[in-house]
Amino acid sequence: MPLYWLVLLILALGVVGFFAGRHRALASAGGNGRDLHSLPVFYGSNVMFSAIIPSLAFIVIVSIALPGFVSSRVSHMVPASEVQEGSSLNLVMAEVRRVSDGLENAVASGAISEEMARDPGADFDDMTARLKDSGQIMTAALTANVMQAAQEYRAMSHGGHRFIVIGALVLAIAGFAWAYLRTNKDFRARNFVERGVLGLLIFAASVAILTTVGIVLSLIFNTIEFFNLYKASDFFFGLTWSPSFSGRGGSSALGLIPLLWGTLFISFIALLVAVPIGLFAAIYLSEYASPKVRSIAKPALEVLAGIPTIVYGLFALLTIGPLLMSVFGRDGLGWMNGASSVMTAGLVMGIMLIPFVSSLSDDIINAVPQTMRDGSLGLGATQSETIRQVVMPAALPGIVGAIILAASRAIGETMIVVMGAGAAARLSLNPFEAMTTVTAKIVSQLTGDSDFASPEALVAFALGMSLFVITLCLNILALQIVRKYREQYE
Amino acid sequence: MTDATASLSEQPKKSKHAASLLVADARTKRRNAAERRFRMYGIAAIAVGLVFLVILLASIVRNGIPAFTQTYMTVSVELPADKLDKKGNRDLADLKKVSTFGYAPLIDKAIFAKVQVLGIETPFTKPKEMRALVSASAPAQLRDYVLNDPSVIGSTVEFKVLNSSRVDGYMKGRVTRDSVARDKNIDAEHFDIVDAMVKQGSVSRVFNWAFVTGADASESRPEQAGIGVSMIGSFFMMLVVLVLSLPLGVAASIYLEEFAAKNRFTDLIEVNISNLAAVPSIVFGILGLAVFIQFMHLPQSAPLVGGLVLTLMTLPTIIISTRASLKAVPPSIRDAALGVGASKMQSVFHHVLPLAAPGILTGTIIGLAQALGETAPLLLIGMVGYIASNYPDGIAAGFLSPNSSMPAQIYEWSKRADPAYYERAWGGIIILLLFLMTMNIIAIILRRRFERRW
Numbered sequence: 050m051p052l053y054w055l056v057l058l059i060l061a062l063g064v065v066g067f068f069a070g071r072h073r074a075l076a077s078a079g080g081n082g083r084d085l086h087s088l089p090v091f092y093g094s095n096v097m098f099s100a101i102i103p104s105l106a107f108i109v110i111v112s113i114a115l116p117g118f119v120s121s122r123v124s125h126m127v128p129a130s131e132v133q134e135g136s137s138l139n140l141v142m143a144e145v146r147r148v149s150d151g152l153e154n155a156v157a158s159g160a161i162s163e164e165m166a167r168d169p170g171a172d173f174d175d176m177t178a179r180l181k182d183s184g185q186i187m188t189a190a191l192t193a194n195v196m197q198a199a200q201e202y203r204a205m206s207h208g209g210h211r212f213i214v215i216g217a218l219v220l221a222i223a224g225f226a227w228a229y230l231r232t233n234k235d236f237r238a239r240n241f242v243e244r245g246v247l248g249l250l251i252f253a254a255s256v257a258i259l260t261t262v263g264i265v266l267s268l269i270f271n272t273i274e275f276f277n278l279y280k281a282s283d284f285f286f287g288l289t290w291s292p293s294f295s296g297r298g299g300s301s302a303l304g305l306i307p308l309l310w311g312t313l314f315i316s317f318i319a320l321l322v323a324v325p326i327g328l329f330a331a332i333y334l335s336e337y338a339s340p341k342v343r344s345i346a347k348p349a350l351e352v353l354a355g356i357p358t359i360v361y362g363l364f365a366l367l368t369i370g371p372l373l374m375s376v377f378g379r380d381g382l383g384w385m386n387g388a389s390s391v392m393t394a395g396l397v398m399g400i401m402l403i404p405f406v407s408s409l410s411d412d413i414i415n416a417v418p419q420t421m422r423d424g425s426l427g428l429g430a431t432q433s434e435t436i437r438q439v440v441m442p443a444a445l446p447g448i449v450g451a452i453i454l455a456a457s458r459a460i461g462e463t464m465i466v467v468m469g470a471g472a473a474a475r476l477s478l479n480p481f482e483a484m485t486t487v488t489a490k491i492v493s494q495l496t497g498d499s500d501f502a503s504p505e506a507l508v509a510f511a512l513g514m515s516l517f518v519i520t521l522c523l524n525i526l527a528l529q530i531v532r533k534y535r536e537q538y539e
Numbered sequence: 540m541t542d543a544t545a546s547l548s549e550q551p552k553k554s555k556h557a558a559s560l561l562v563a564d565a566r567t568k569r570r571n572a573a574e575r576r577f578r579m580y581g582i583a584a585i586a587v588g589l590v591f592l593v594i595l596l597a598s599i600v601r602n603g604i605p606a607f608t609q610t611y612m613t614v615s616v617e618l619p620a621d622k623l624d625k626k627g628n629r630d631l632a633d634l635k636k637v638s639t640f641g642y643a644p645l646i647d648k649a650i651f652a653k654v655q656v657l658g659i660e661t662p663f664t665k666p667k668e669m670r671a672l673v674s675a676s677a678p679a680q681l682r683d684y685v686l687n688d689p690s691v692i693g694s695t696v697e698f699k700v701l702n703s704s705r706v707d708g709y710m711k712g713r714v715t716r717d718s719v720a721r722d723k724n725i726d727a728e729h730f731d732i733v734d735a736m737v738k739q740g741s742v743s744r745v746f747n748w749a750f751v752t753g754a755d756a757s758e759s760r761p762e763q764a765g766i767g768v769s770m771i772g773s774f775f776m777m778l779v780v781l782v783l784s785l786p787l788g789v790a791a792s793i794y795l796e797e798f799a800a801k802n803r804f805t806d807l808i809e810v811n812i813s814n815l816a817a818v819p820s821i822v823f824g825i826l827g828l829a830v831f832i833q834f835m836h837l838p839q840s841a842p843l844v845g846g847l848v849l850t851l852m853t854l855p856t857i858i859i860s861t862r863a864s865l866k867a868v869p870p871s872i873r874d875a876a877l878g879v880g881a882s883k884m885q886s887v888f889h890h891v892l893p894l895a896a897p898g899i900l901t902g903t904i905i906g907l908a909q910a911l912g913e914t915a916p917l918l919l920i921g922m923v924g925y926i927a928s929n930y931p932d933g934i935a936a937g938f939l940s941p942n943s944s945m946p947a948q949i950y951e952w953s954k955r956a957d958p959a960y961y962e963r964a965w966g967g968i969i970i971l972l973l974f975l976m977t978m979n980i981i982a983i984i985l986r987r988r989f990e991r992r993w
Contacts, residue, residue: 053935112835113835116834116835116836117834146836239882243882243883243884246884247794247798247884249790250790250791250793250794250798251794252790253786253787253788253790253791253794254790254791254794254795254799254808255808256787256791256851256854257791257808257811257812257815257854257855257858258807258808258811260811260815260826260851260854261811261814261815263826263830264818264822264823264825264826267825267826267828267829267830267833267834268822268825268829270829271829325584326584326587326588327584327588328584329580329581329583329584329585330581330584330585330588332581333578333580333581333582333584333585334581334585336581337578337581346585346589349589349592350585350588350589350592352592353588353591353592353595355908355975355979356595356912356972357911357912357913357914357946357971357975358912358913358914358915359912359914359946359949359950359968359971360595360599360912360968360971360972362914362950362953363949363953363964363965363968364595364598364599366953367598367602367953367961367964367965368594368598368602400591400595403588403591404588407588431570431571431573431574432574432577433573433574433576433577433578434570434573434574436577437577454817457817458817460819461818461819461820461821461822462819463819463820463821463914463915463918464914464915464950467915467918468950468953488819488821488915491821491825491919492821492915492918492919495825495828495918495919496918496919496921496923509825510825510829513821513822513825516819516821516822517818517819517822520817520818520819520822521814521818524813524814524817524818525814528813
């Protein structure tokens with residue numbers, strides 16, 4: 050039974066349960082709703098939730114855990130000899146899964162009978178021939194052992210699927226029956242249902258924790274795997290970045306330093322653009338501008354924040370890059386060799402960050418108490434003197450926090466650098482040269498590659514880990530500063 | 540005593556400073572100039588920001604508008620029965636045996652005949668040399684047309700042929716005679732034919748519906764590429780995001796705002812949410828790759844996976860805005876509900892939530908708009924490099940079969956070598972921004988119309 054039919058069936062059972070529960074409750078009170086402990090709706094909801102929620106949770110949990118479980122069981126069947134030099138168990142398992150899918154399709158199209166697909170002693174050559182005939186893609190890596198593993202994999206997946214269907218139905222019916230039988234006029238349905246709803250609310254709130262845990266686990270496991278293949282010290286302190294895709298590992302130099310340098314250089318230029326413009330814009334908007342100017346200029350600047358990064362990327366690639374090229378390139382000053390450079394990406398990223406800096410600083414400047422300004426103005430200071438000598442020092446911690454947040458944004462920005470900064474990793478001080486960043490390399494190492502076994506692909510997770518740690522530290526630092534600053538004036 | 544003498548001795552100096560209040564002295568002038576300068580810096584900063592915005596929008600519009608028109612050529616194509624239907628029985632299976640290679644010469648001949656009828660001077664002598672004028676997809680279009688209606692075989696039909704991207708670029712001014720000097724695909728003499736045909740009226744630019752609704756095309760046929768299929772991919776992704784993030788986000792906010800006790804667990808959730816809001820989007824892509832594809836073996840490039848990743852990414856946004864609108868509902872509403880005997884749960888679901896609904900919807904729409912424009916995480920789960928050339932057949936396929944999304948499609952086009960694809964990329968951005976603008980305007984209208992100030 051396909052999963053969505055199962056889900057629909059369970060939902061239908063829930064709807065039936067709602068009316069059944071409601072009816073039974075009313076019947077137990079002799080049709081008089083006033084004799085019930087709770088409103089009739091709660092009795093219905095009780096049966097409905099009891100039928101639906103445990104079984105749906107069961108489906109979700111088992112479906113998530115099943116592939117991993119089956120893979121780990123089947124991977125014991127693959128003998129060590131099957132894992133060739135330069136390959137890995139993961140690759141063999143990917144092959145097993147592919148063959149298993151092939152078997153499934155072949156059975157569906159009738160090229161292979163169900164018994165044959167299940168029979169572990171079936172003739173290997175005959176099976177491959179039939180699979181090929183039915184149009185399944187077979188690779189050279191297919192051996193008799195892999196075929197057996199694939200058969201086992203298929204059988205276990207089927208078993209797992211049956212387990213899901215039966216388990217979910219049993220749970221749904223049991224929940225239905227249990228709640229239905231408990232329904233009578235003295236049953237405290239409302240308290241029970243509300244406790245259940247509260248549980249759901251808590252679960253929803255925990256999704257944020259689960260997401261963080263998921264991010265950390267997925268980064269850590271793959272990073273550890275990477276460090277098993279590649280020395281950690283070489284990664285963190287290596288000065289060259291030149292992955293090779295021909296030979297697995299070995300000749301690749303995967304040093305973090307040049308990427309980090311490119312990232313920081315581009316972010317620095319971006320902040321050089323965004324901080325003065327954003328800060329002065331915020332000062333003008335909060336201290337000088339009339340309400341009318343403010344109501345127009347502020348949303349207009351914030352439009353810049355609502356534009357997707359892909360647009361900025363294209364802007365860098367096709368507008369700013371060629372523009373800089375015509376000024377600093379071969380026809381102009383001769384400093385630039387190609388349209389993509391640190392300057393291109395930095396400038397565009399700076400434009401993107403202007404509203405980010407300006408609206409955060411705006412909030413912070415507005416939070417400085419008016420009495421401080423009044424005191425300064427009363428002593429005869431001009432408005433700009435007040436801002437420079439009173440408002441700014443008071444707002445400084447908050448503004449530093451805002452700039453750190455902007456820096457974290459710049460470091461994690463992907464599309465602009467992928468499209469505007471270039472692909473070569475370099476350690477250079479010239480902002481008109483092409484460099485690359487951590488995020489750009491994560492994208493280039495992981496796109497179009499489904500093999501996660503080589504150090505060249507796994508390095509992306511180590512890069513992601515570094516990126517996550519750096520931005521997390523910056524964010525925590527910034528939030529701490531901003532929070533402390535807010536408390537100071539509350 | 541000494542103080543008094545000191546102040547007395549300073550007296551004459553001070554009087555030199557301020558001879559009169561009406562005449563500004565040098566120091567005051569300097570301070571006033573500094574004040575004006577400072578003010579100018581602020582104005583300049585805002586002006587620079589706005590100029591950037593204008594340049595950005597102008598370059599989008601200027602580069603993107605041409606993508607919405609396309610050059611077509613109308614020619615009379617002869618459909619000889621002896622070539623297309625050798626057996627003469629109009630049987631569809633037999634007709635299908637004639638591949639596009641069989642149709643291409645027909646178009647060449649038709650154009651060549653037209654050139655001769657119009658008396659256009661041209662150095663070309665063979666019909667085959669006309670092929671540079673039309674898209675490589677033209678024979679397939681003609682073939683589909685014939686297969687759809689076999690009765691036209693044997694007659695001569697007026698057929699609207701898609702021009703090649705070079706001709707299209709020439710019509711739009713992107714390609715010039717000089718720029719094709721070293722182009723193997725087309726010669727400047729071809730443009731003489733185009734010029735003459737434009738005058739005569741058989742070559743014209745029309746609104747390009749195929750761009751809005753069509754599918755992506757291969758590297759060599761930019762004139763055929765459209766964003767329609769990836770739009771459907773984006774649509775299914777947004778469905779997933781909406782269905783998952785709205786209930787999850789609202790439930791989480793209700794718990795945190797209305798029920799959560801001040802304890803460690805609540806603090807942990809709060810810290811997590813504020814951190815997730817600032818995690819780089821590409822990290823969510825890594826999460827999606829590792830958890831949904833590596834671990835759960837969901838299909839690559841599927842809108843379902845993209846939607847799941849974007850859901851996790853937009854949840855913090857939705858939670859933050861939902862909490863703000865729940866907080867805006869005054870406590871008196873809750874107190875009144877509790878006072879007449881409602882339970883805490885009932886007061887929240889029956890009274891607070893409906894009152895906060897406009898704010899929640901606004902936040903959700905803005906979160907969706909953010910998700911719609913997001914690209915980086917989609918690159919990692921295989922939404923790029925895939926040519927979105929087929930419409931999904933059915934709803935389940937819409938979620939599970941590989942597709943692209945609008946921003947991923949734009950990125951894909953921007954990577955291709957042919958500059959004709961850059962025009963498509965800008966055009967795609969216009970469509971994307973139109974969607975975002977519509978969503979934001981709906982959000983603003985919702986806020987204006989339904990937001991209550993207490």
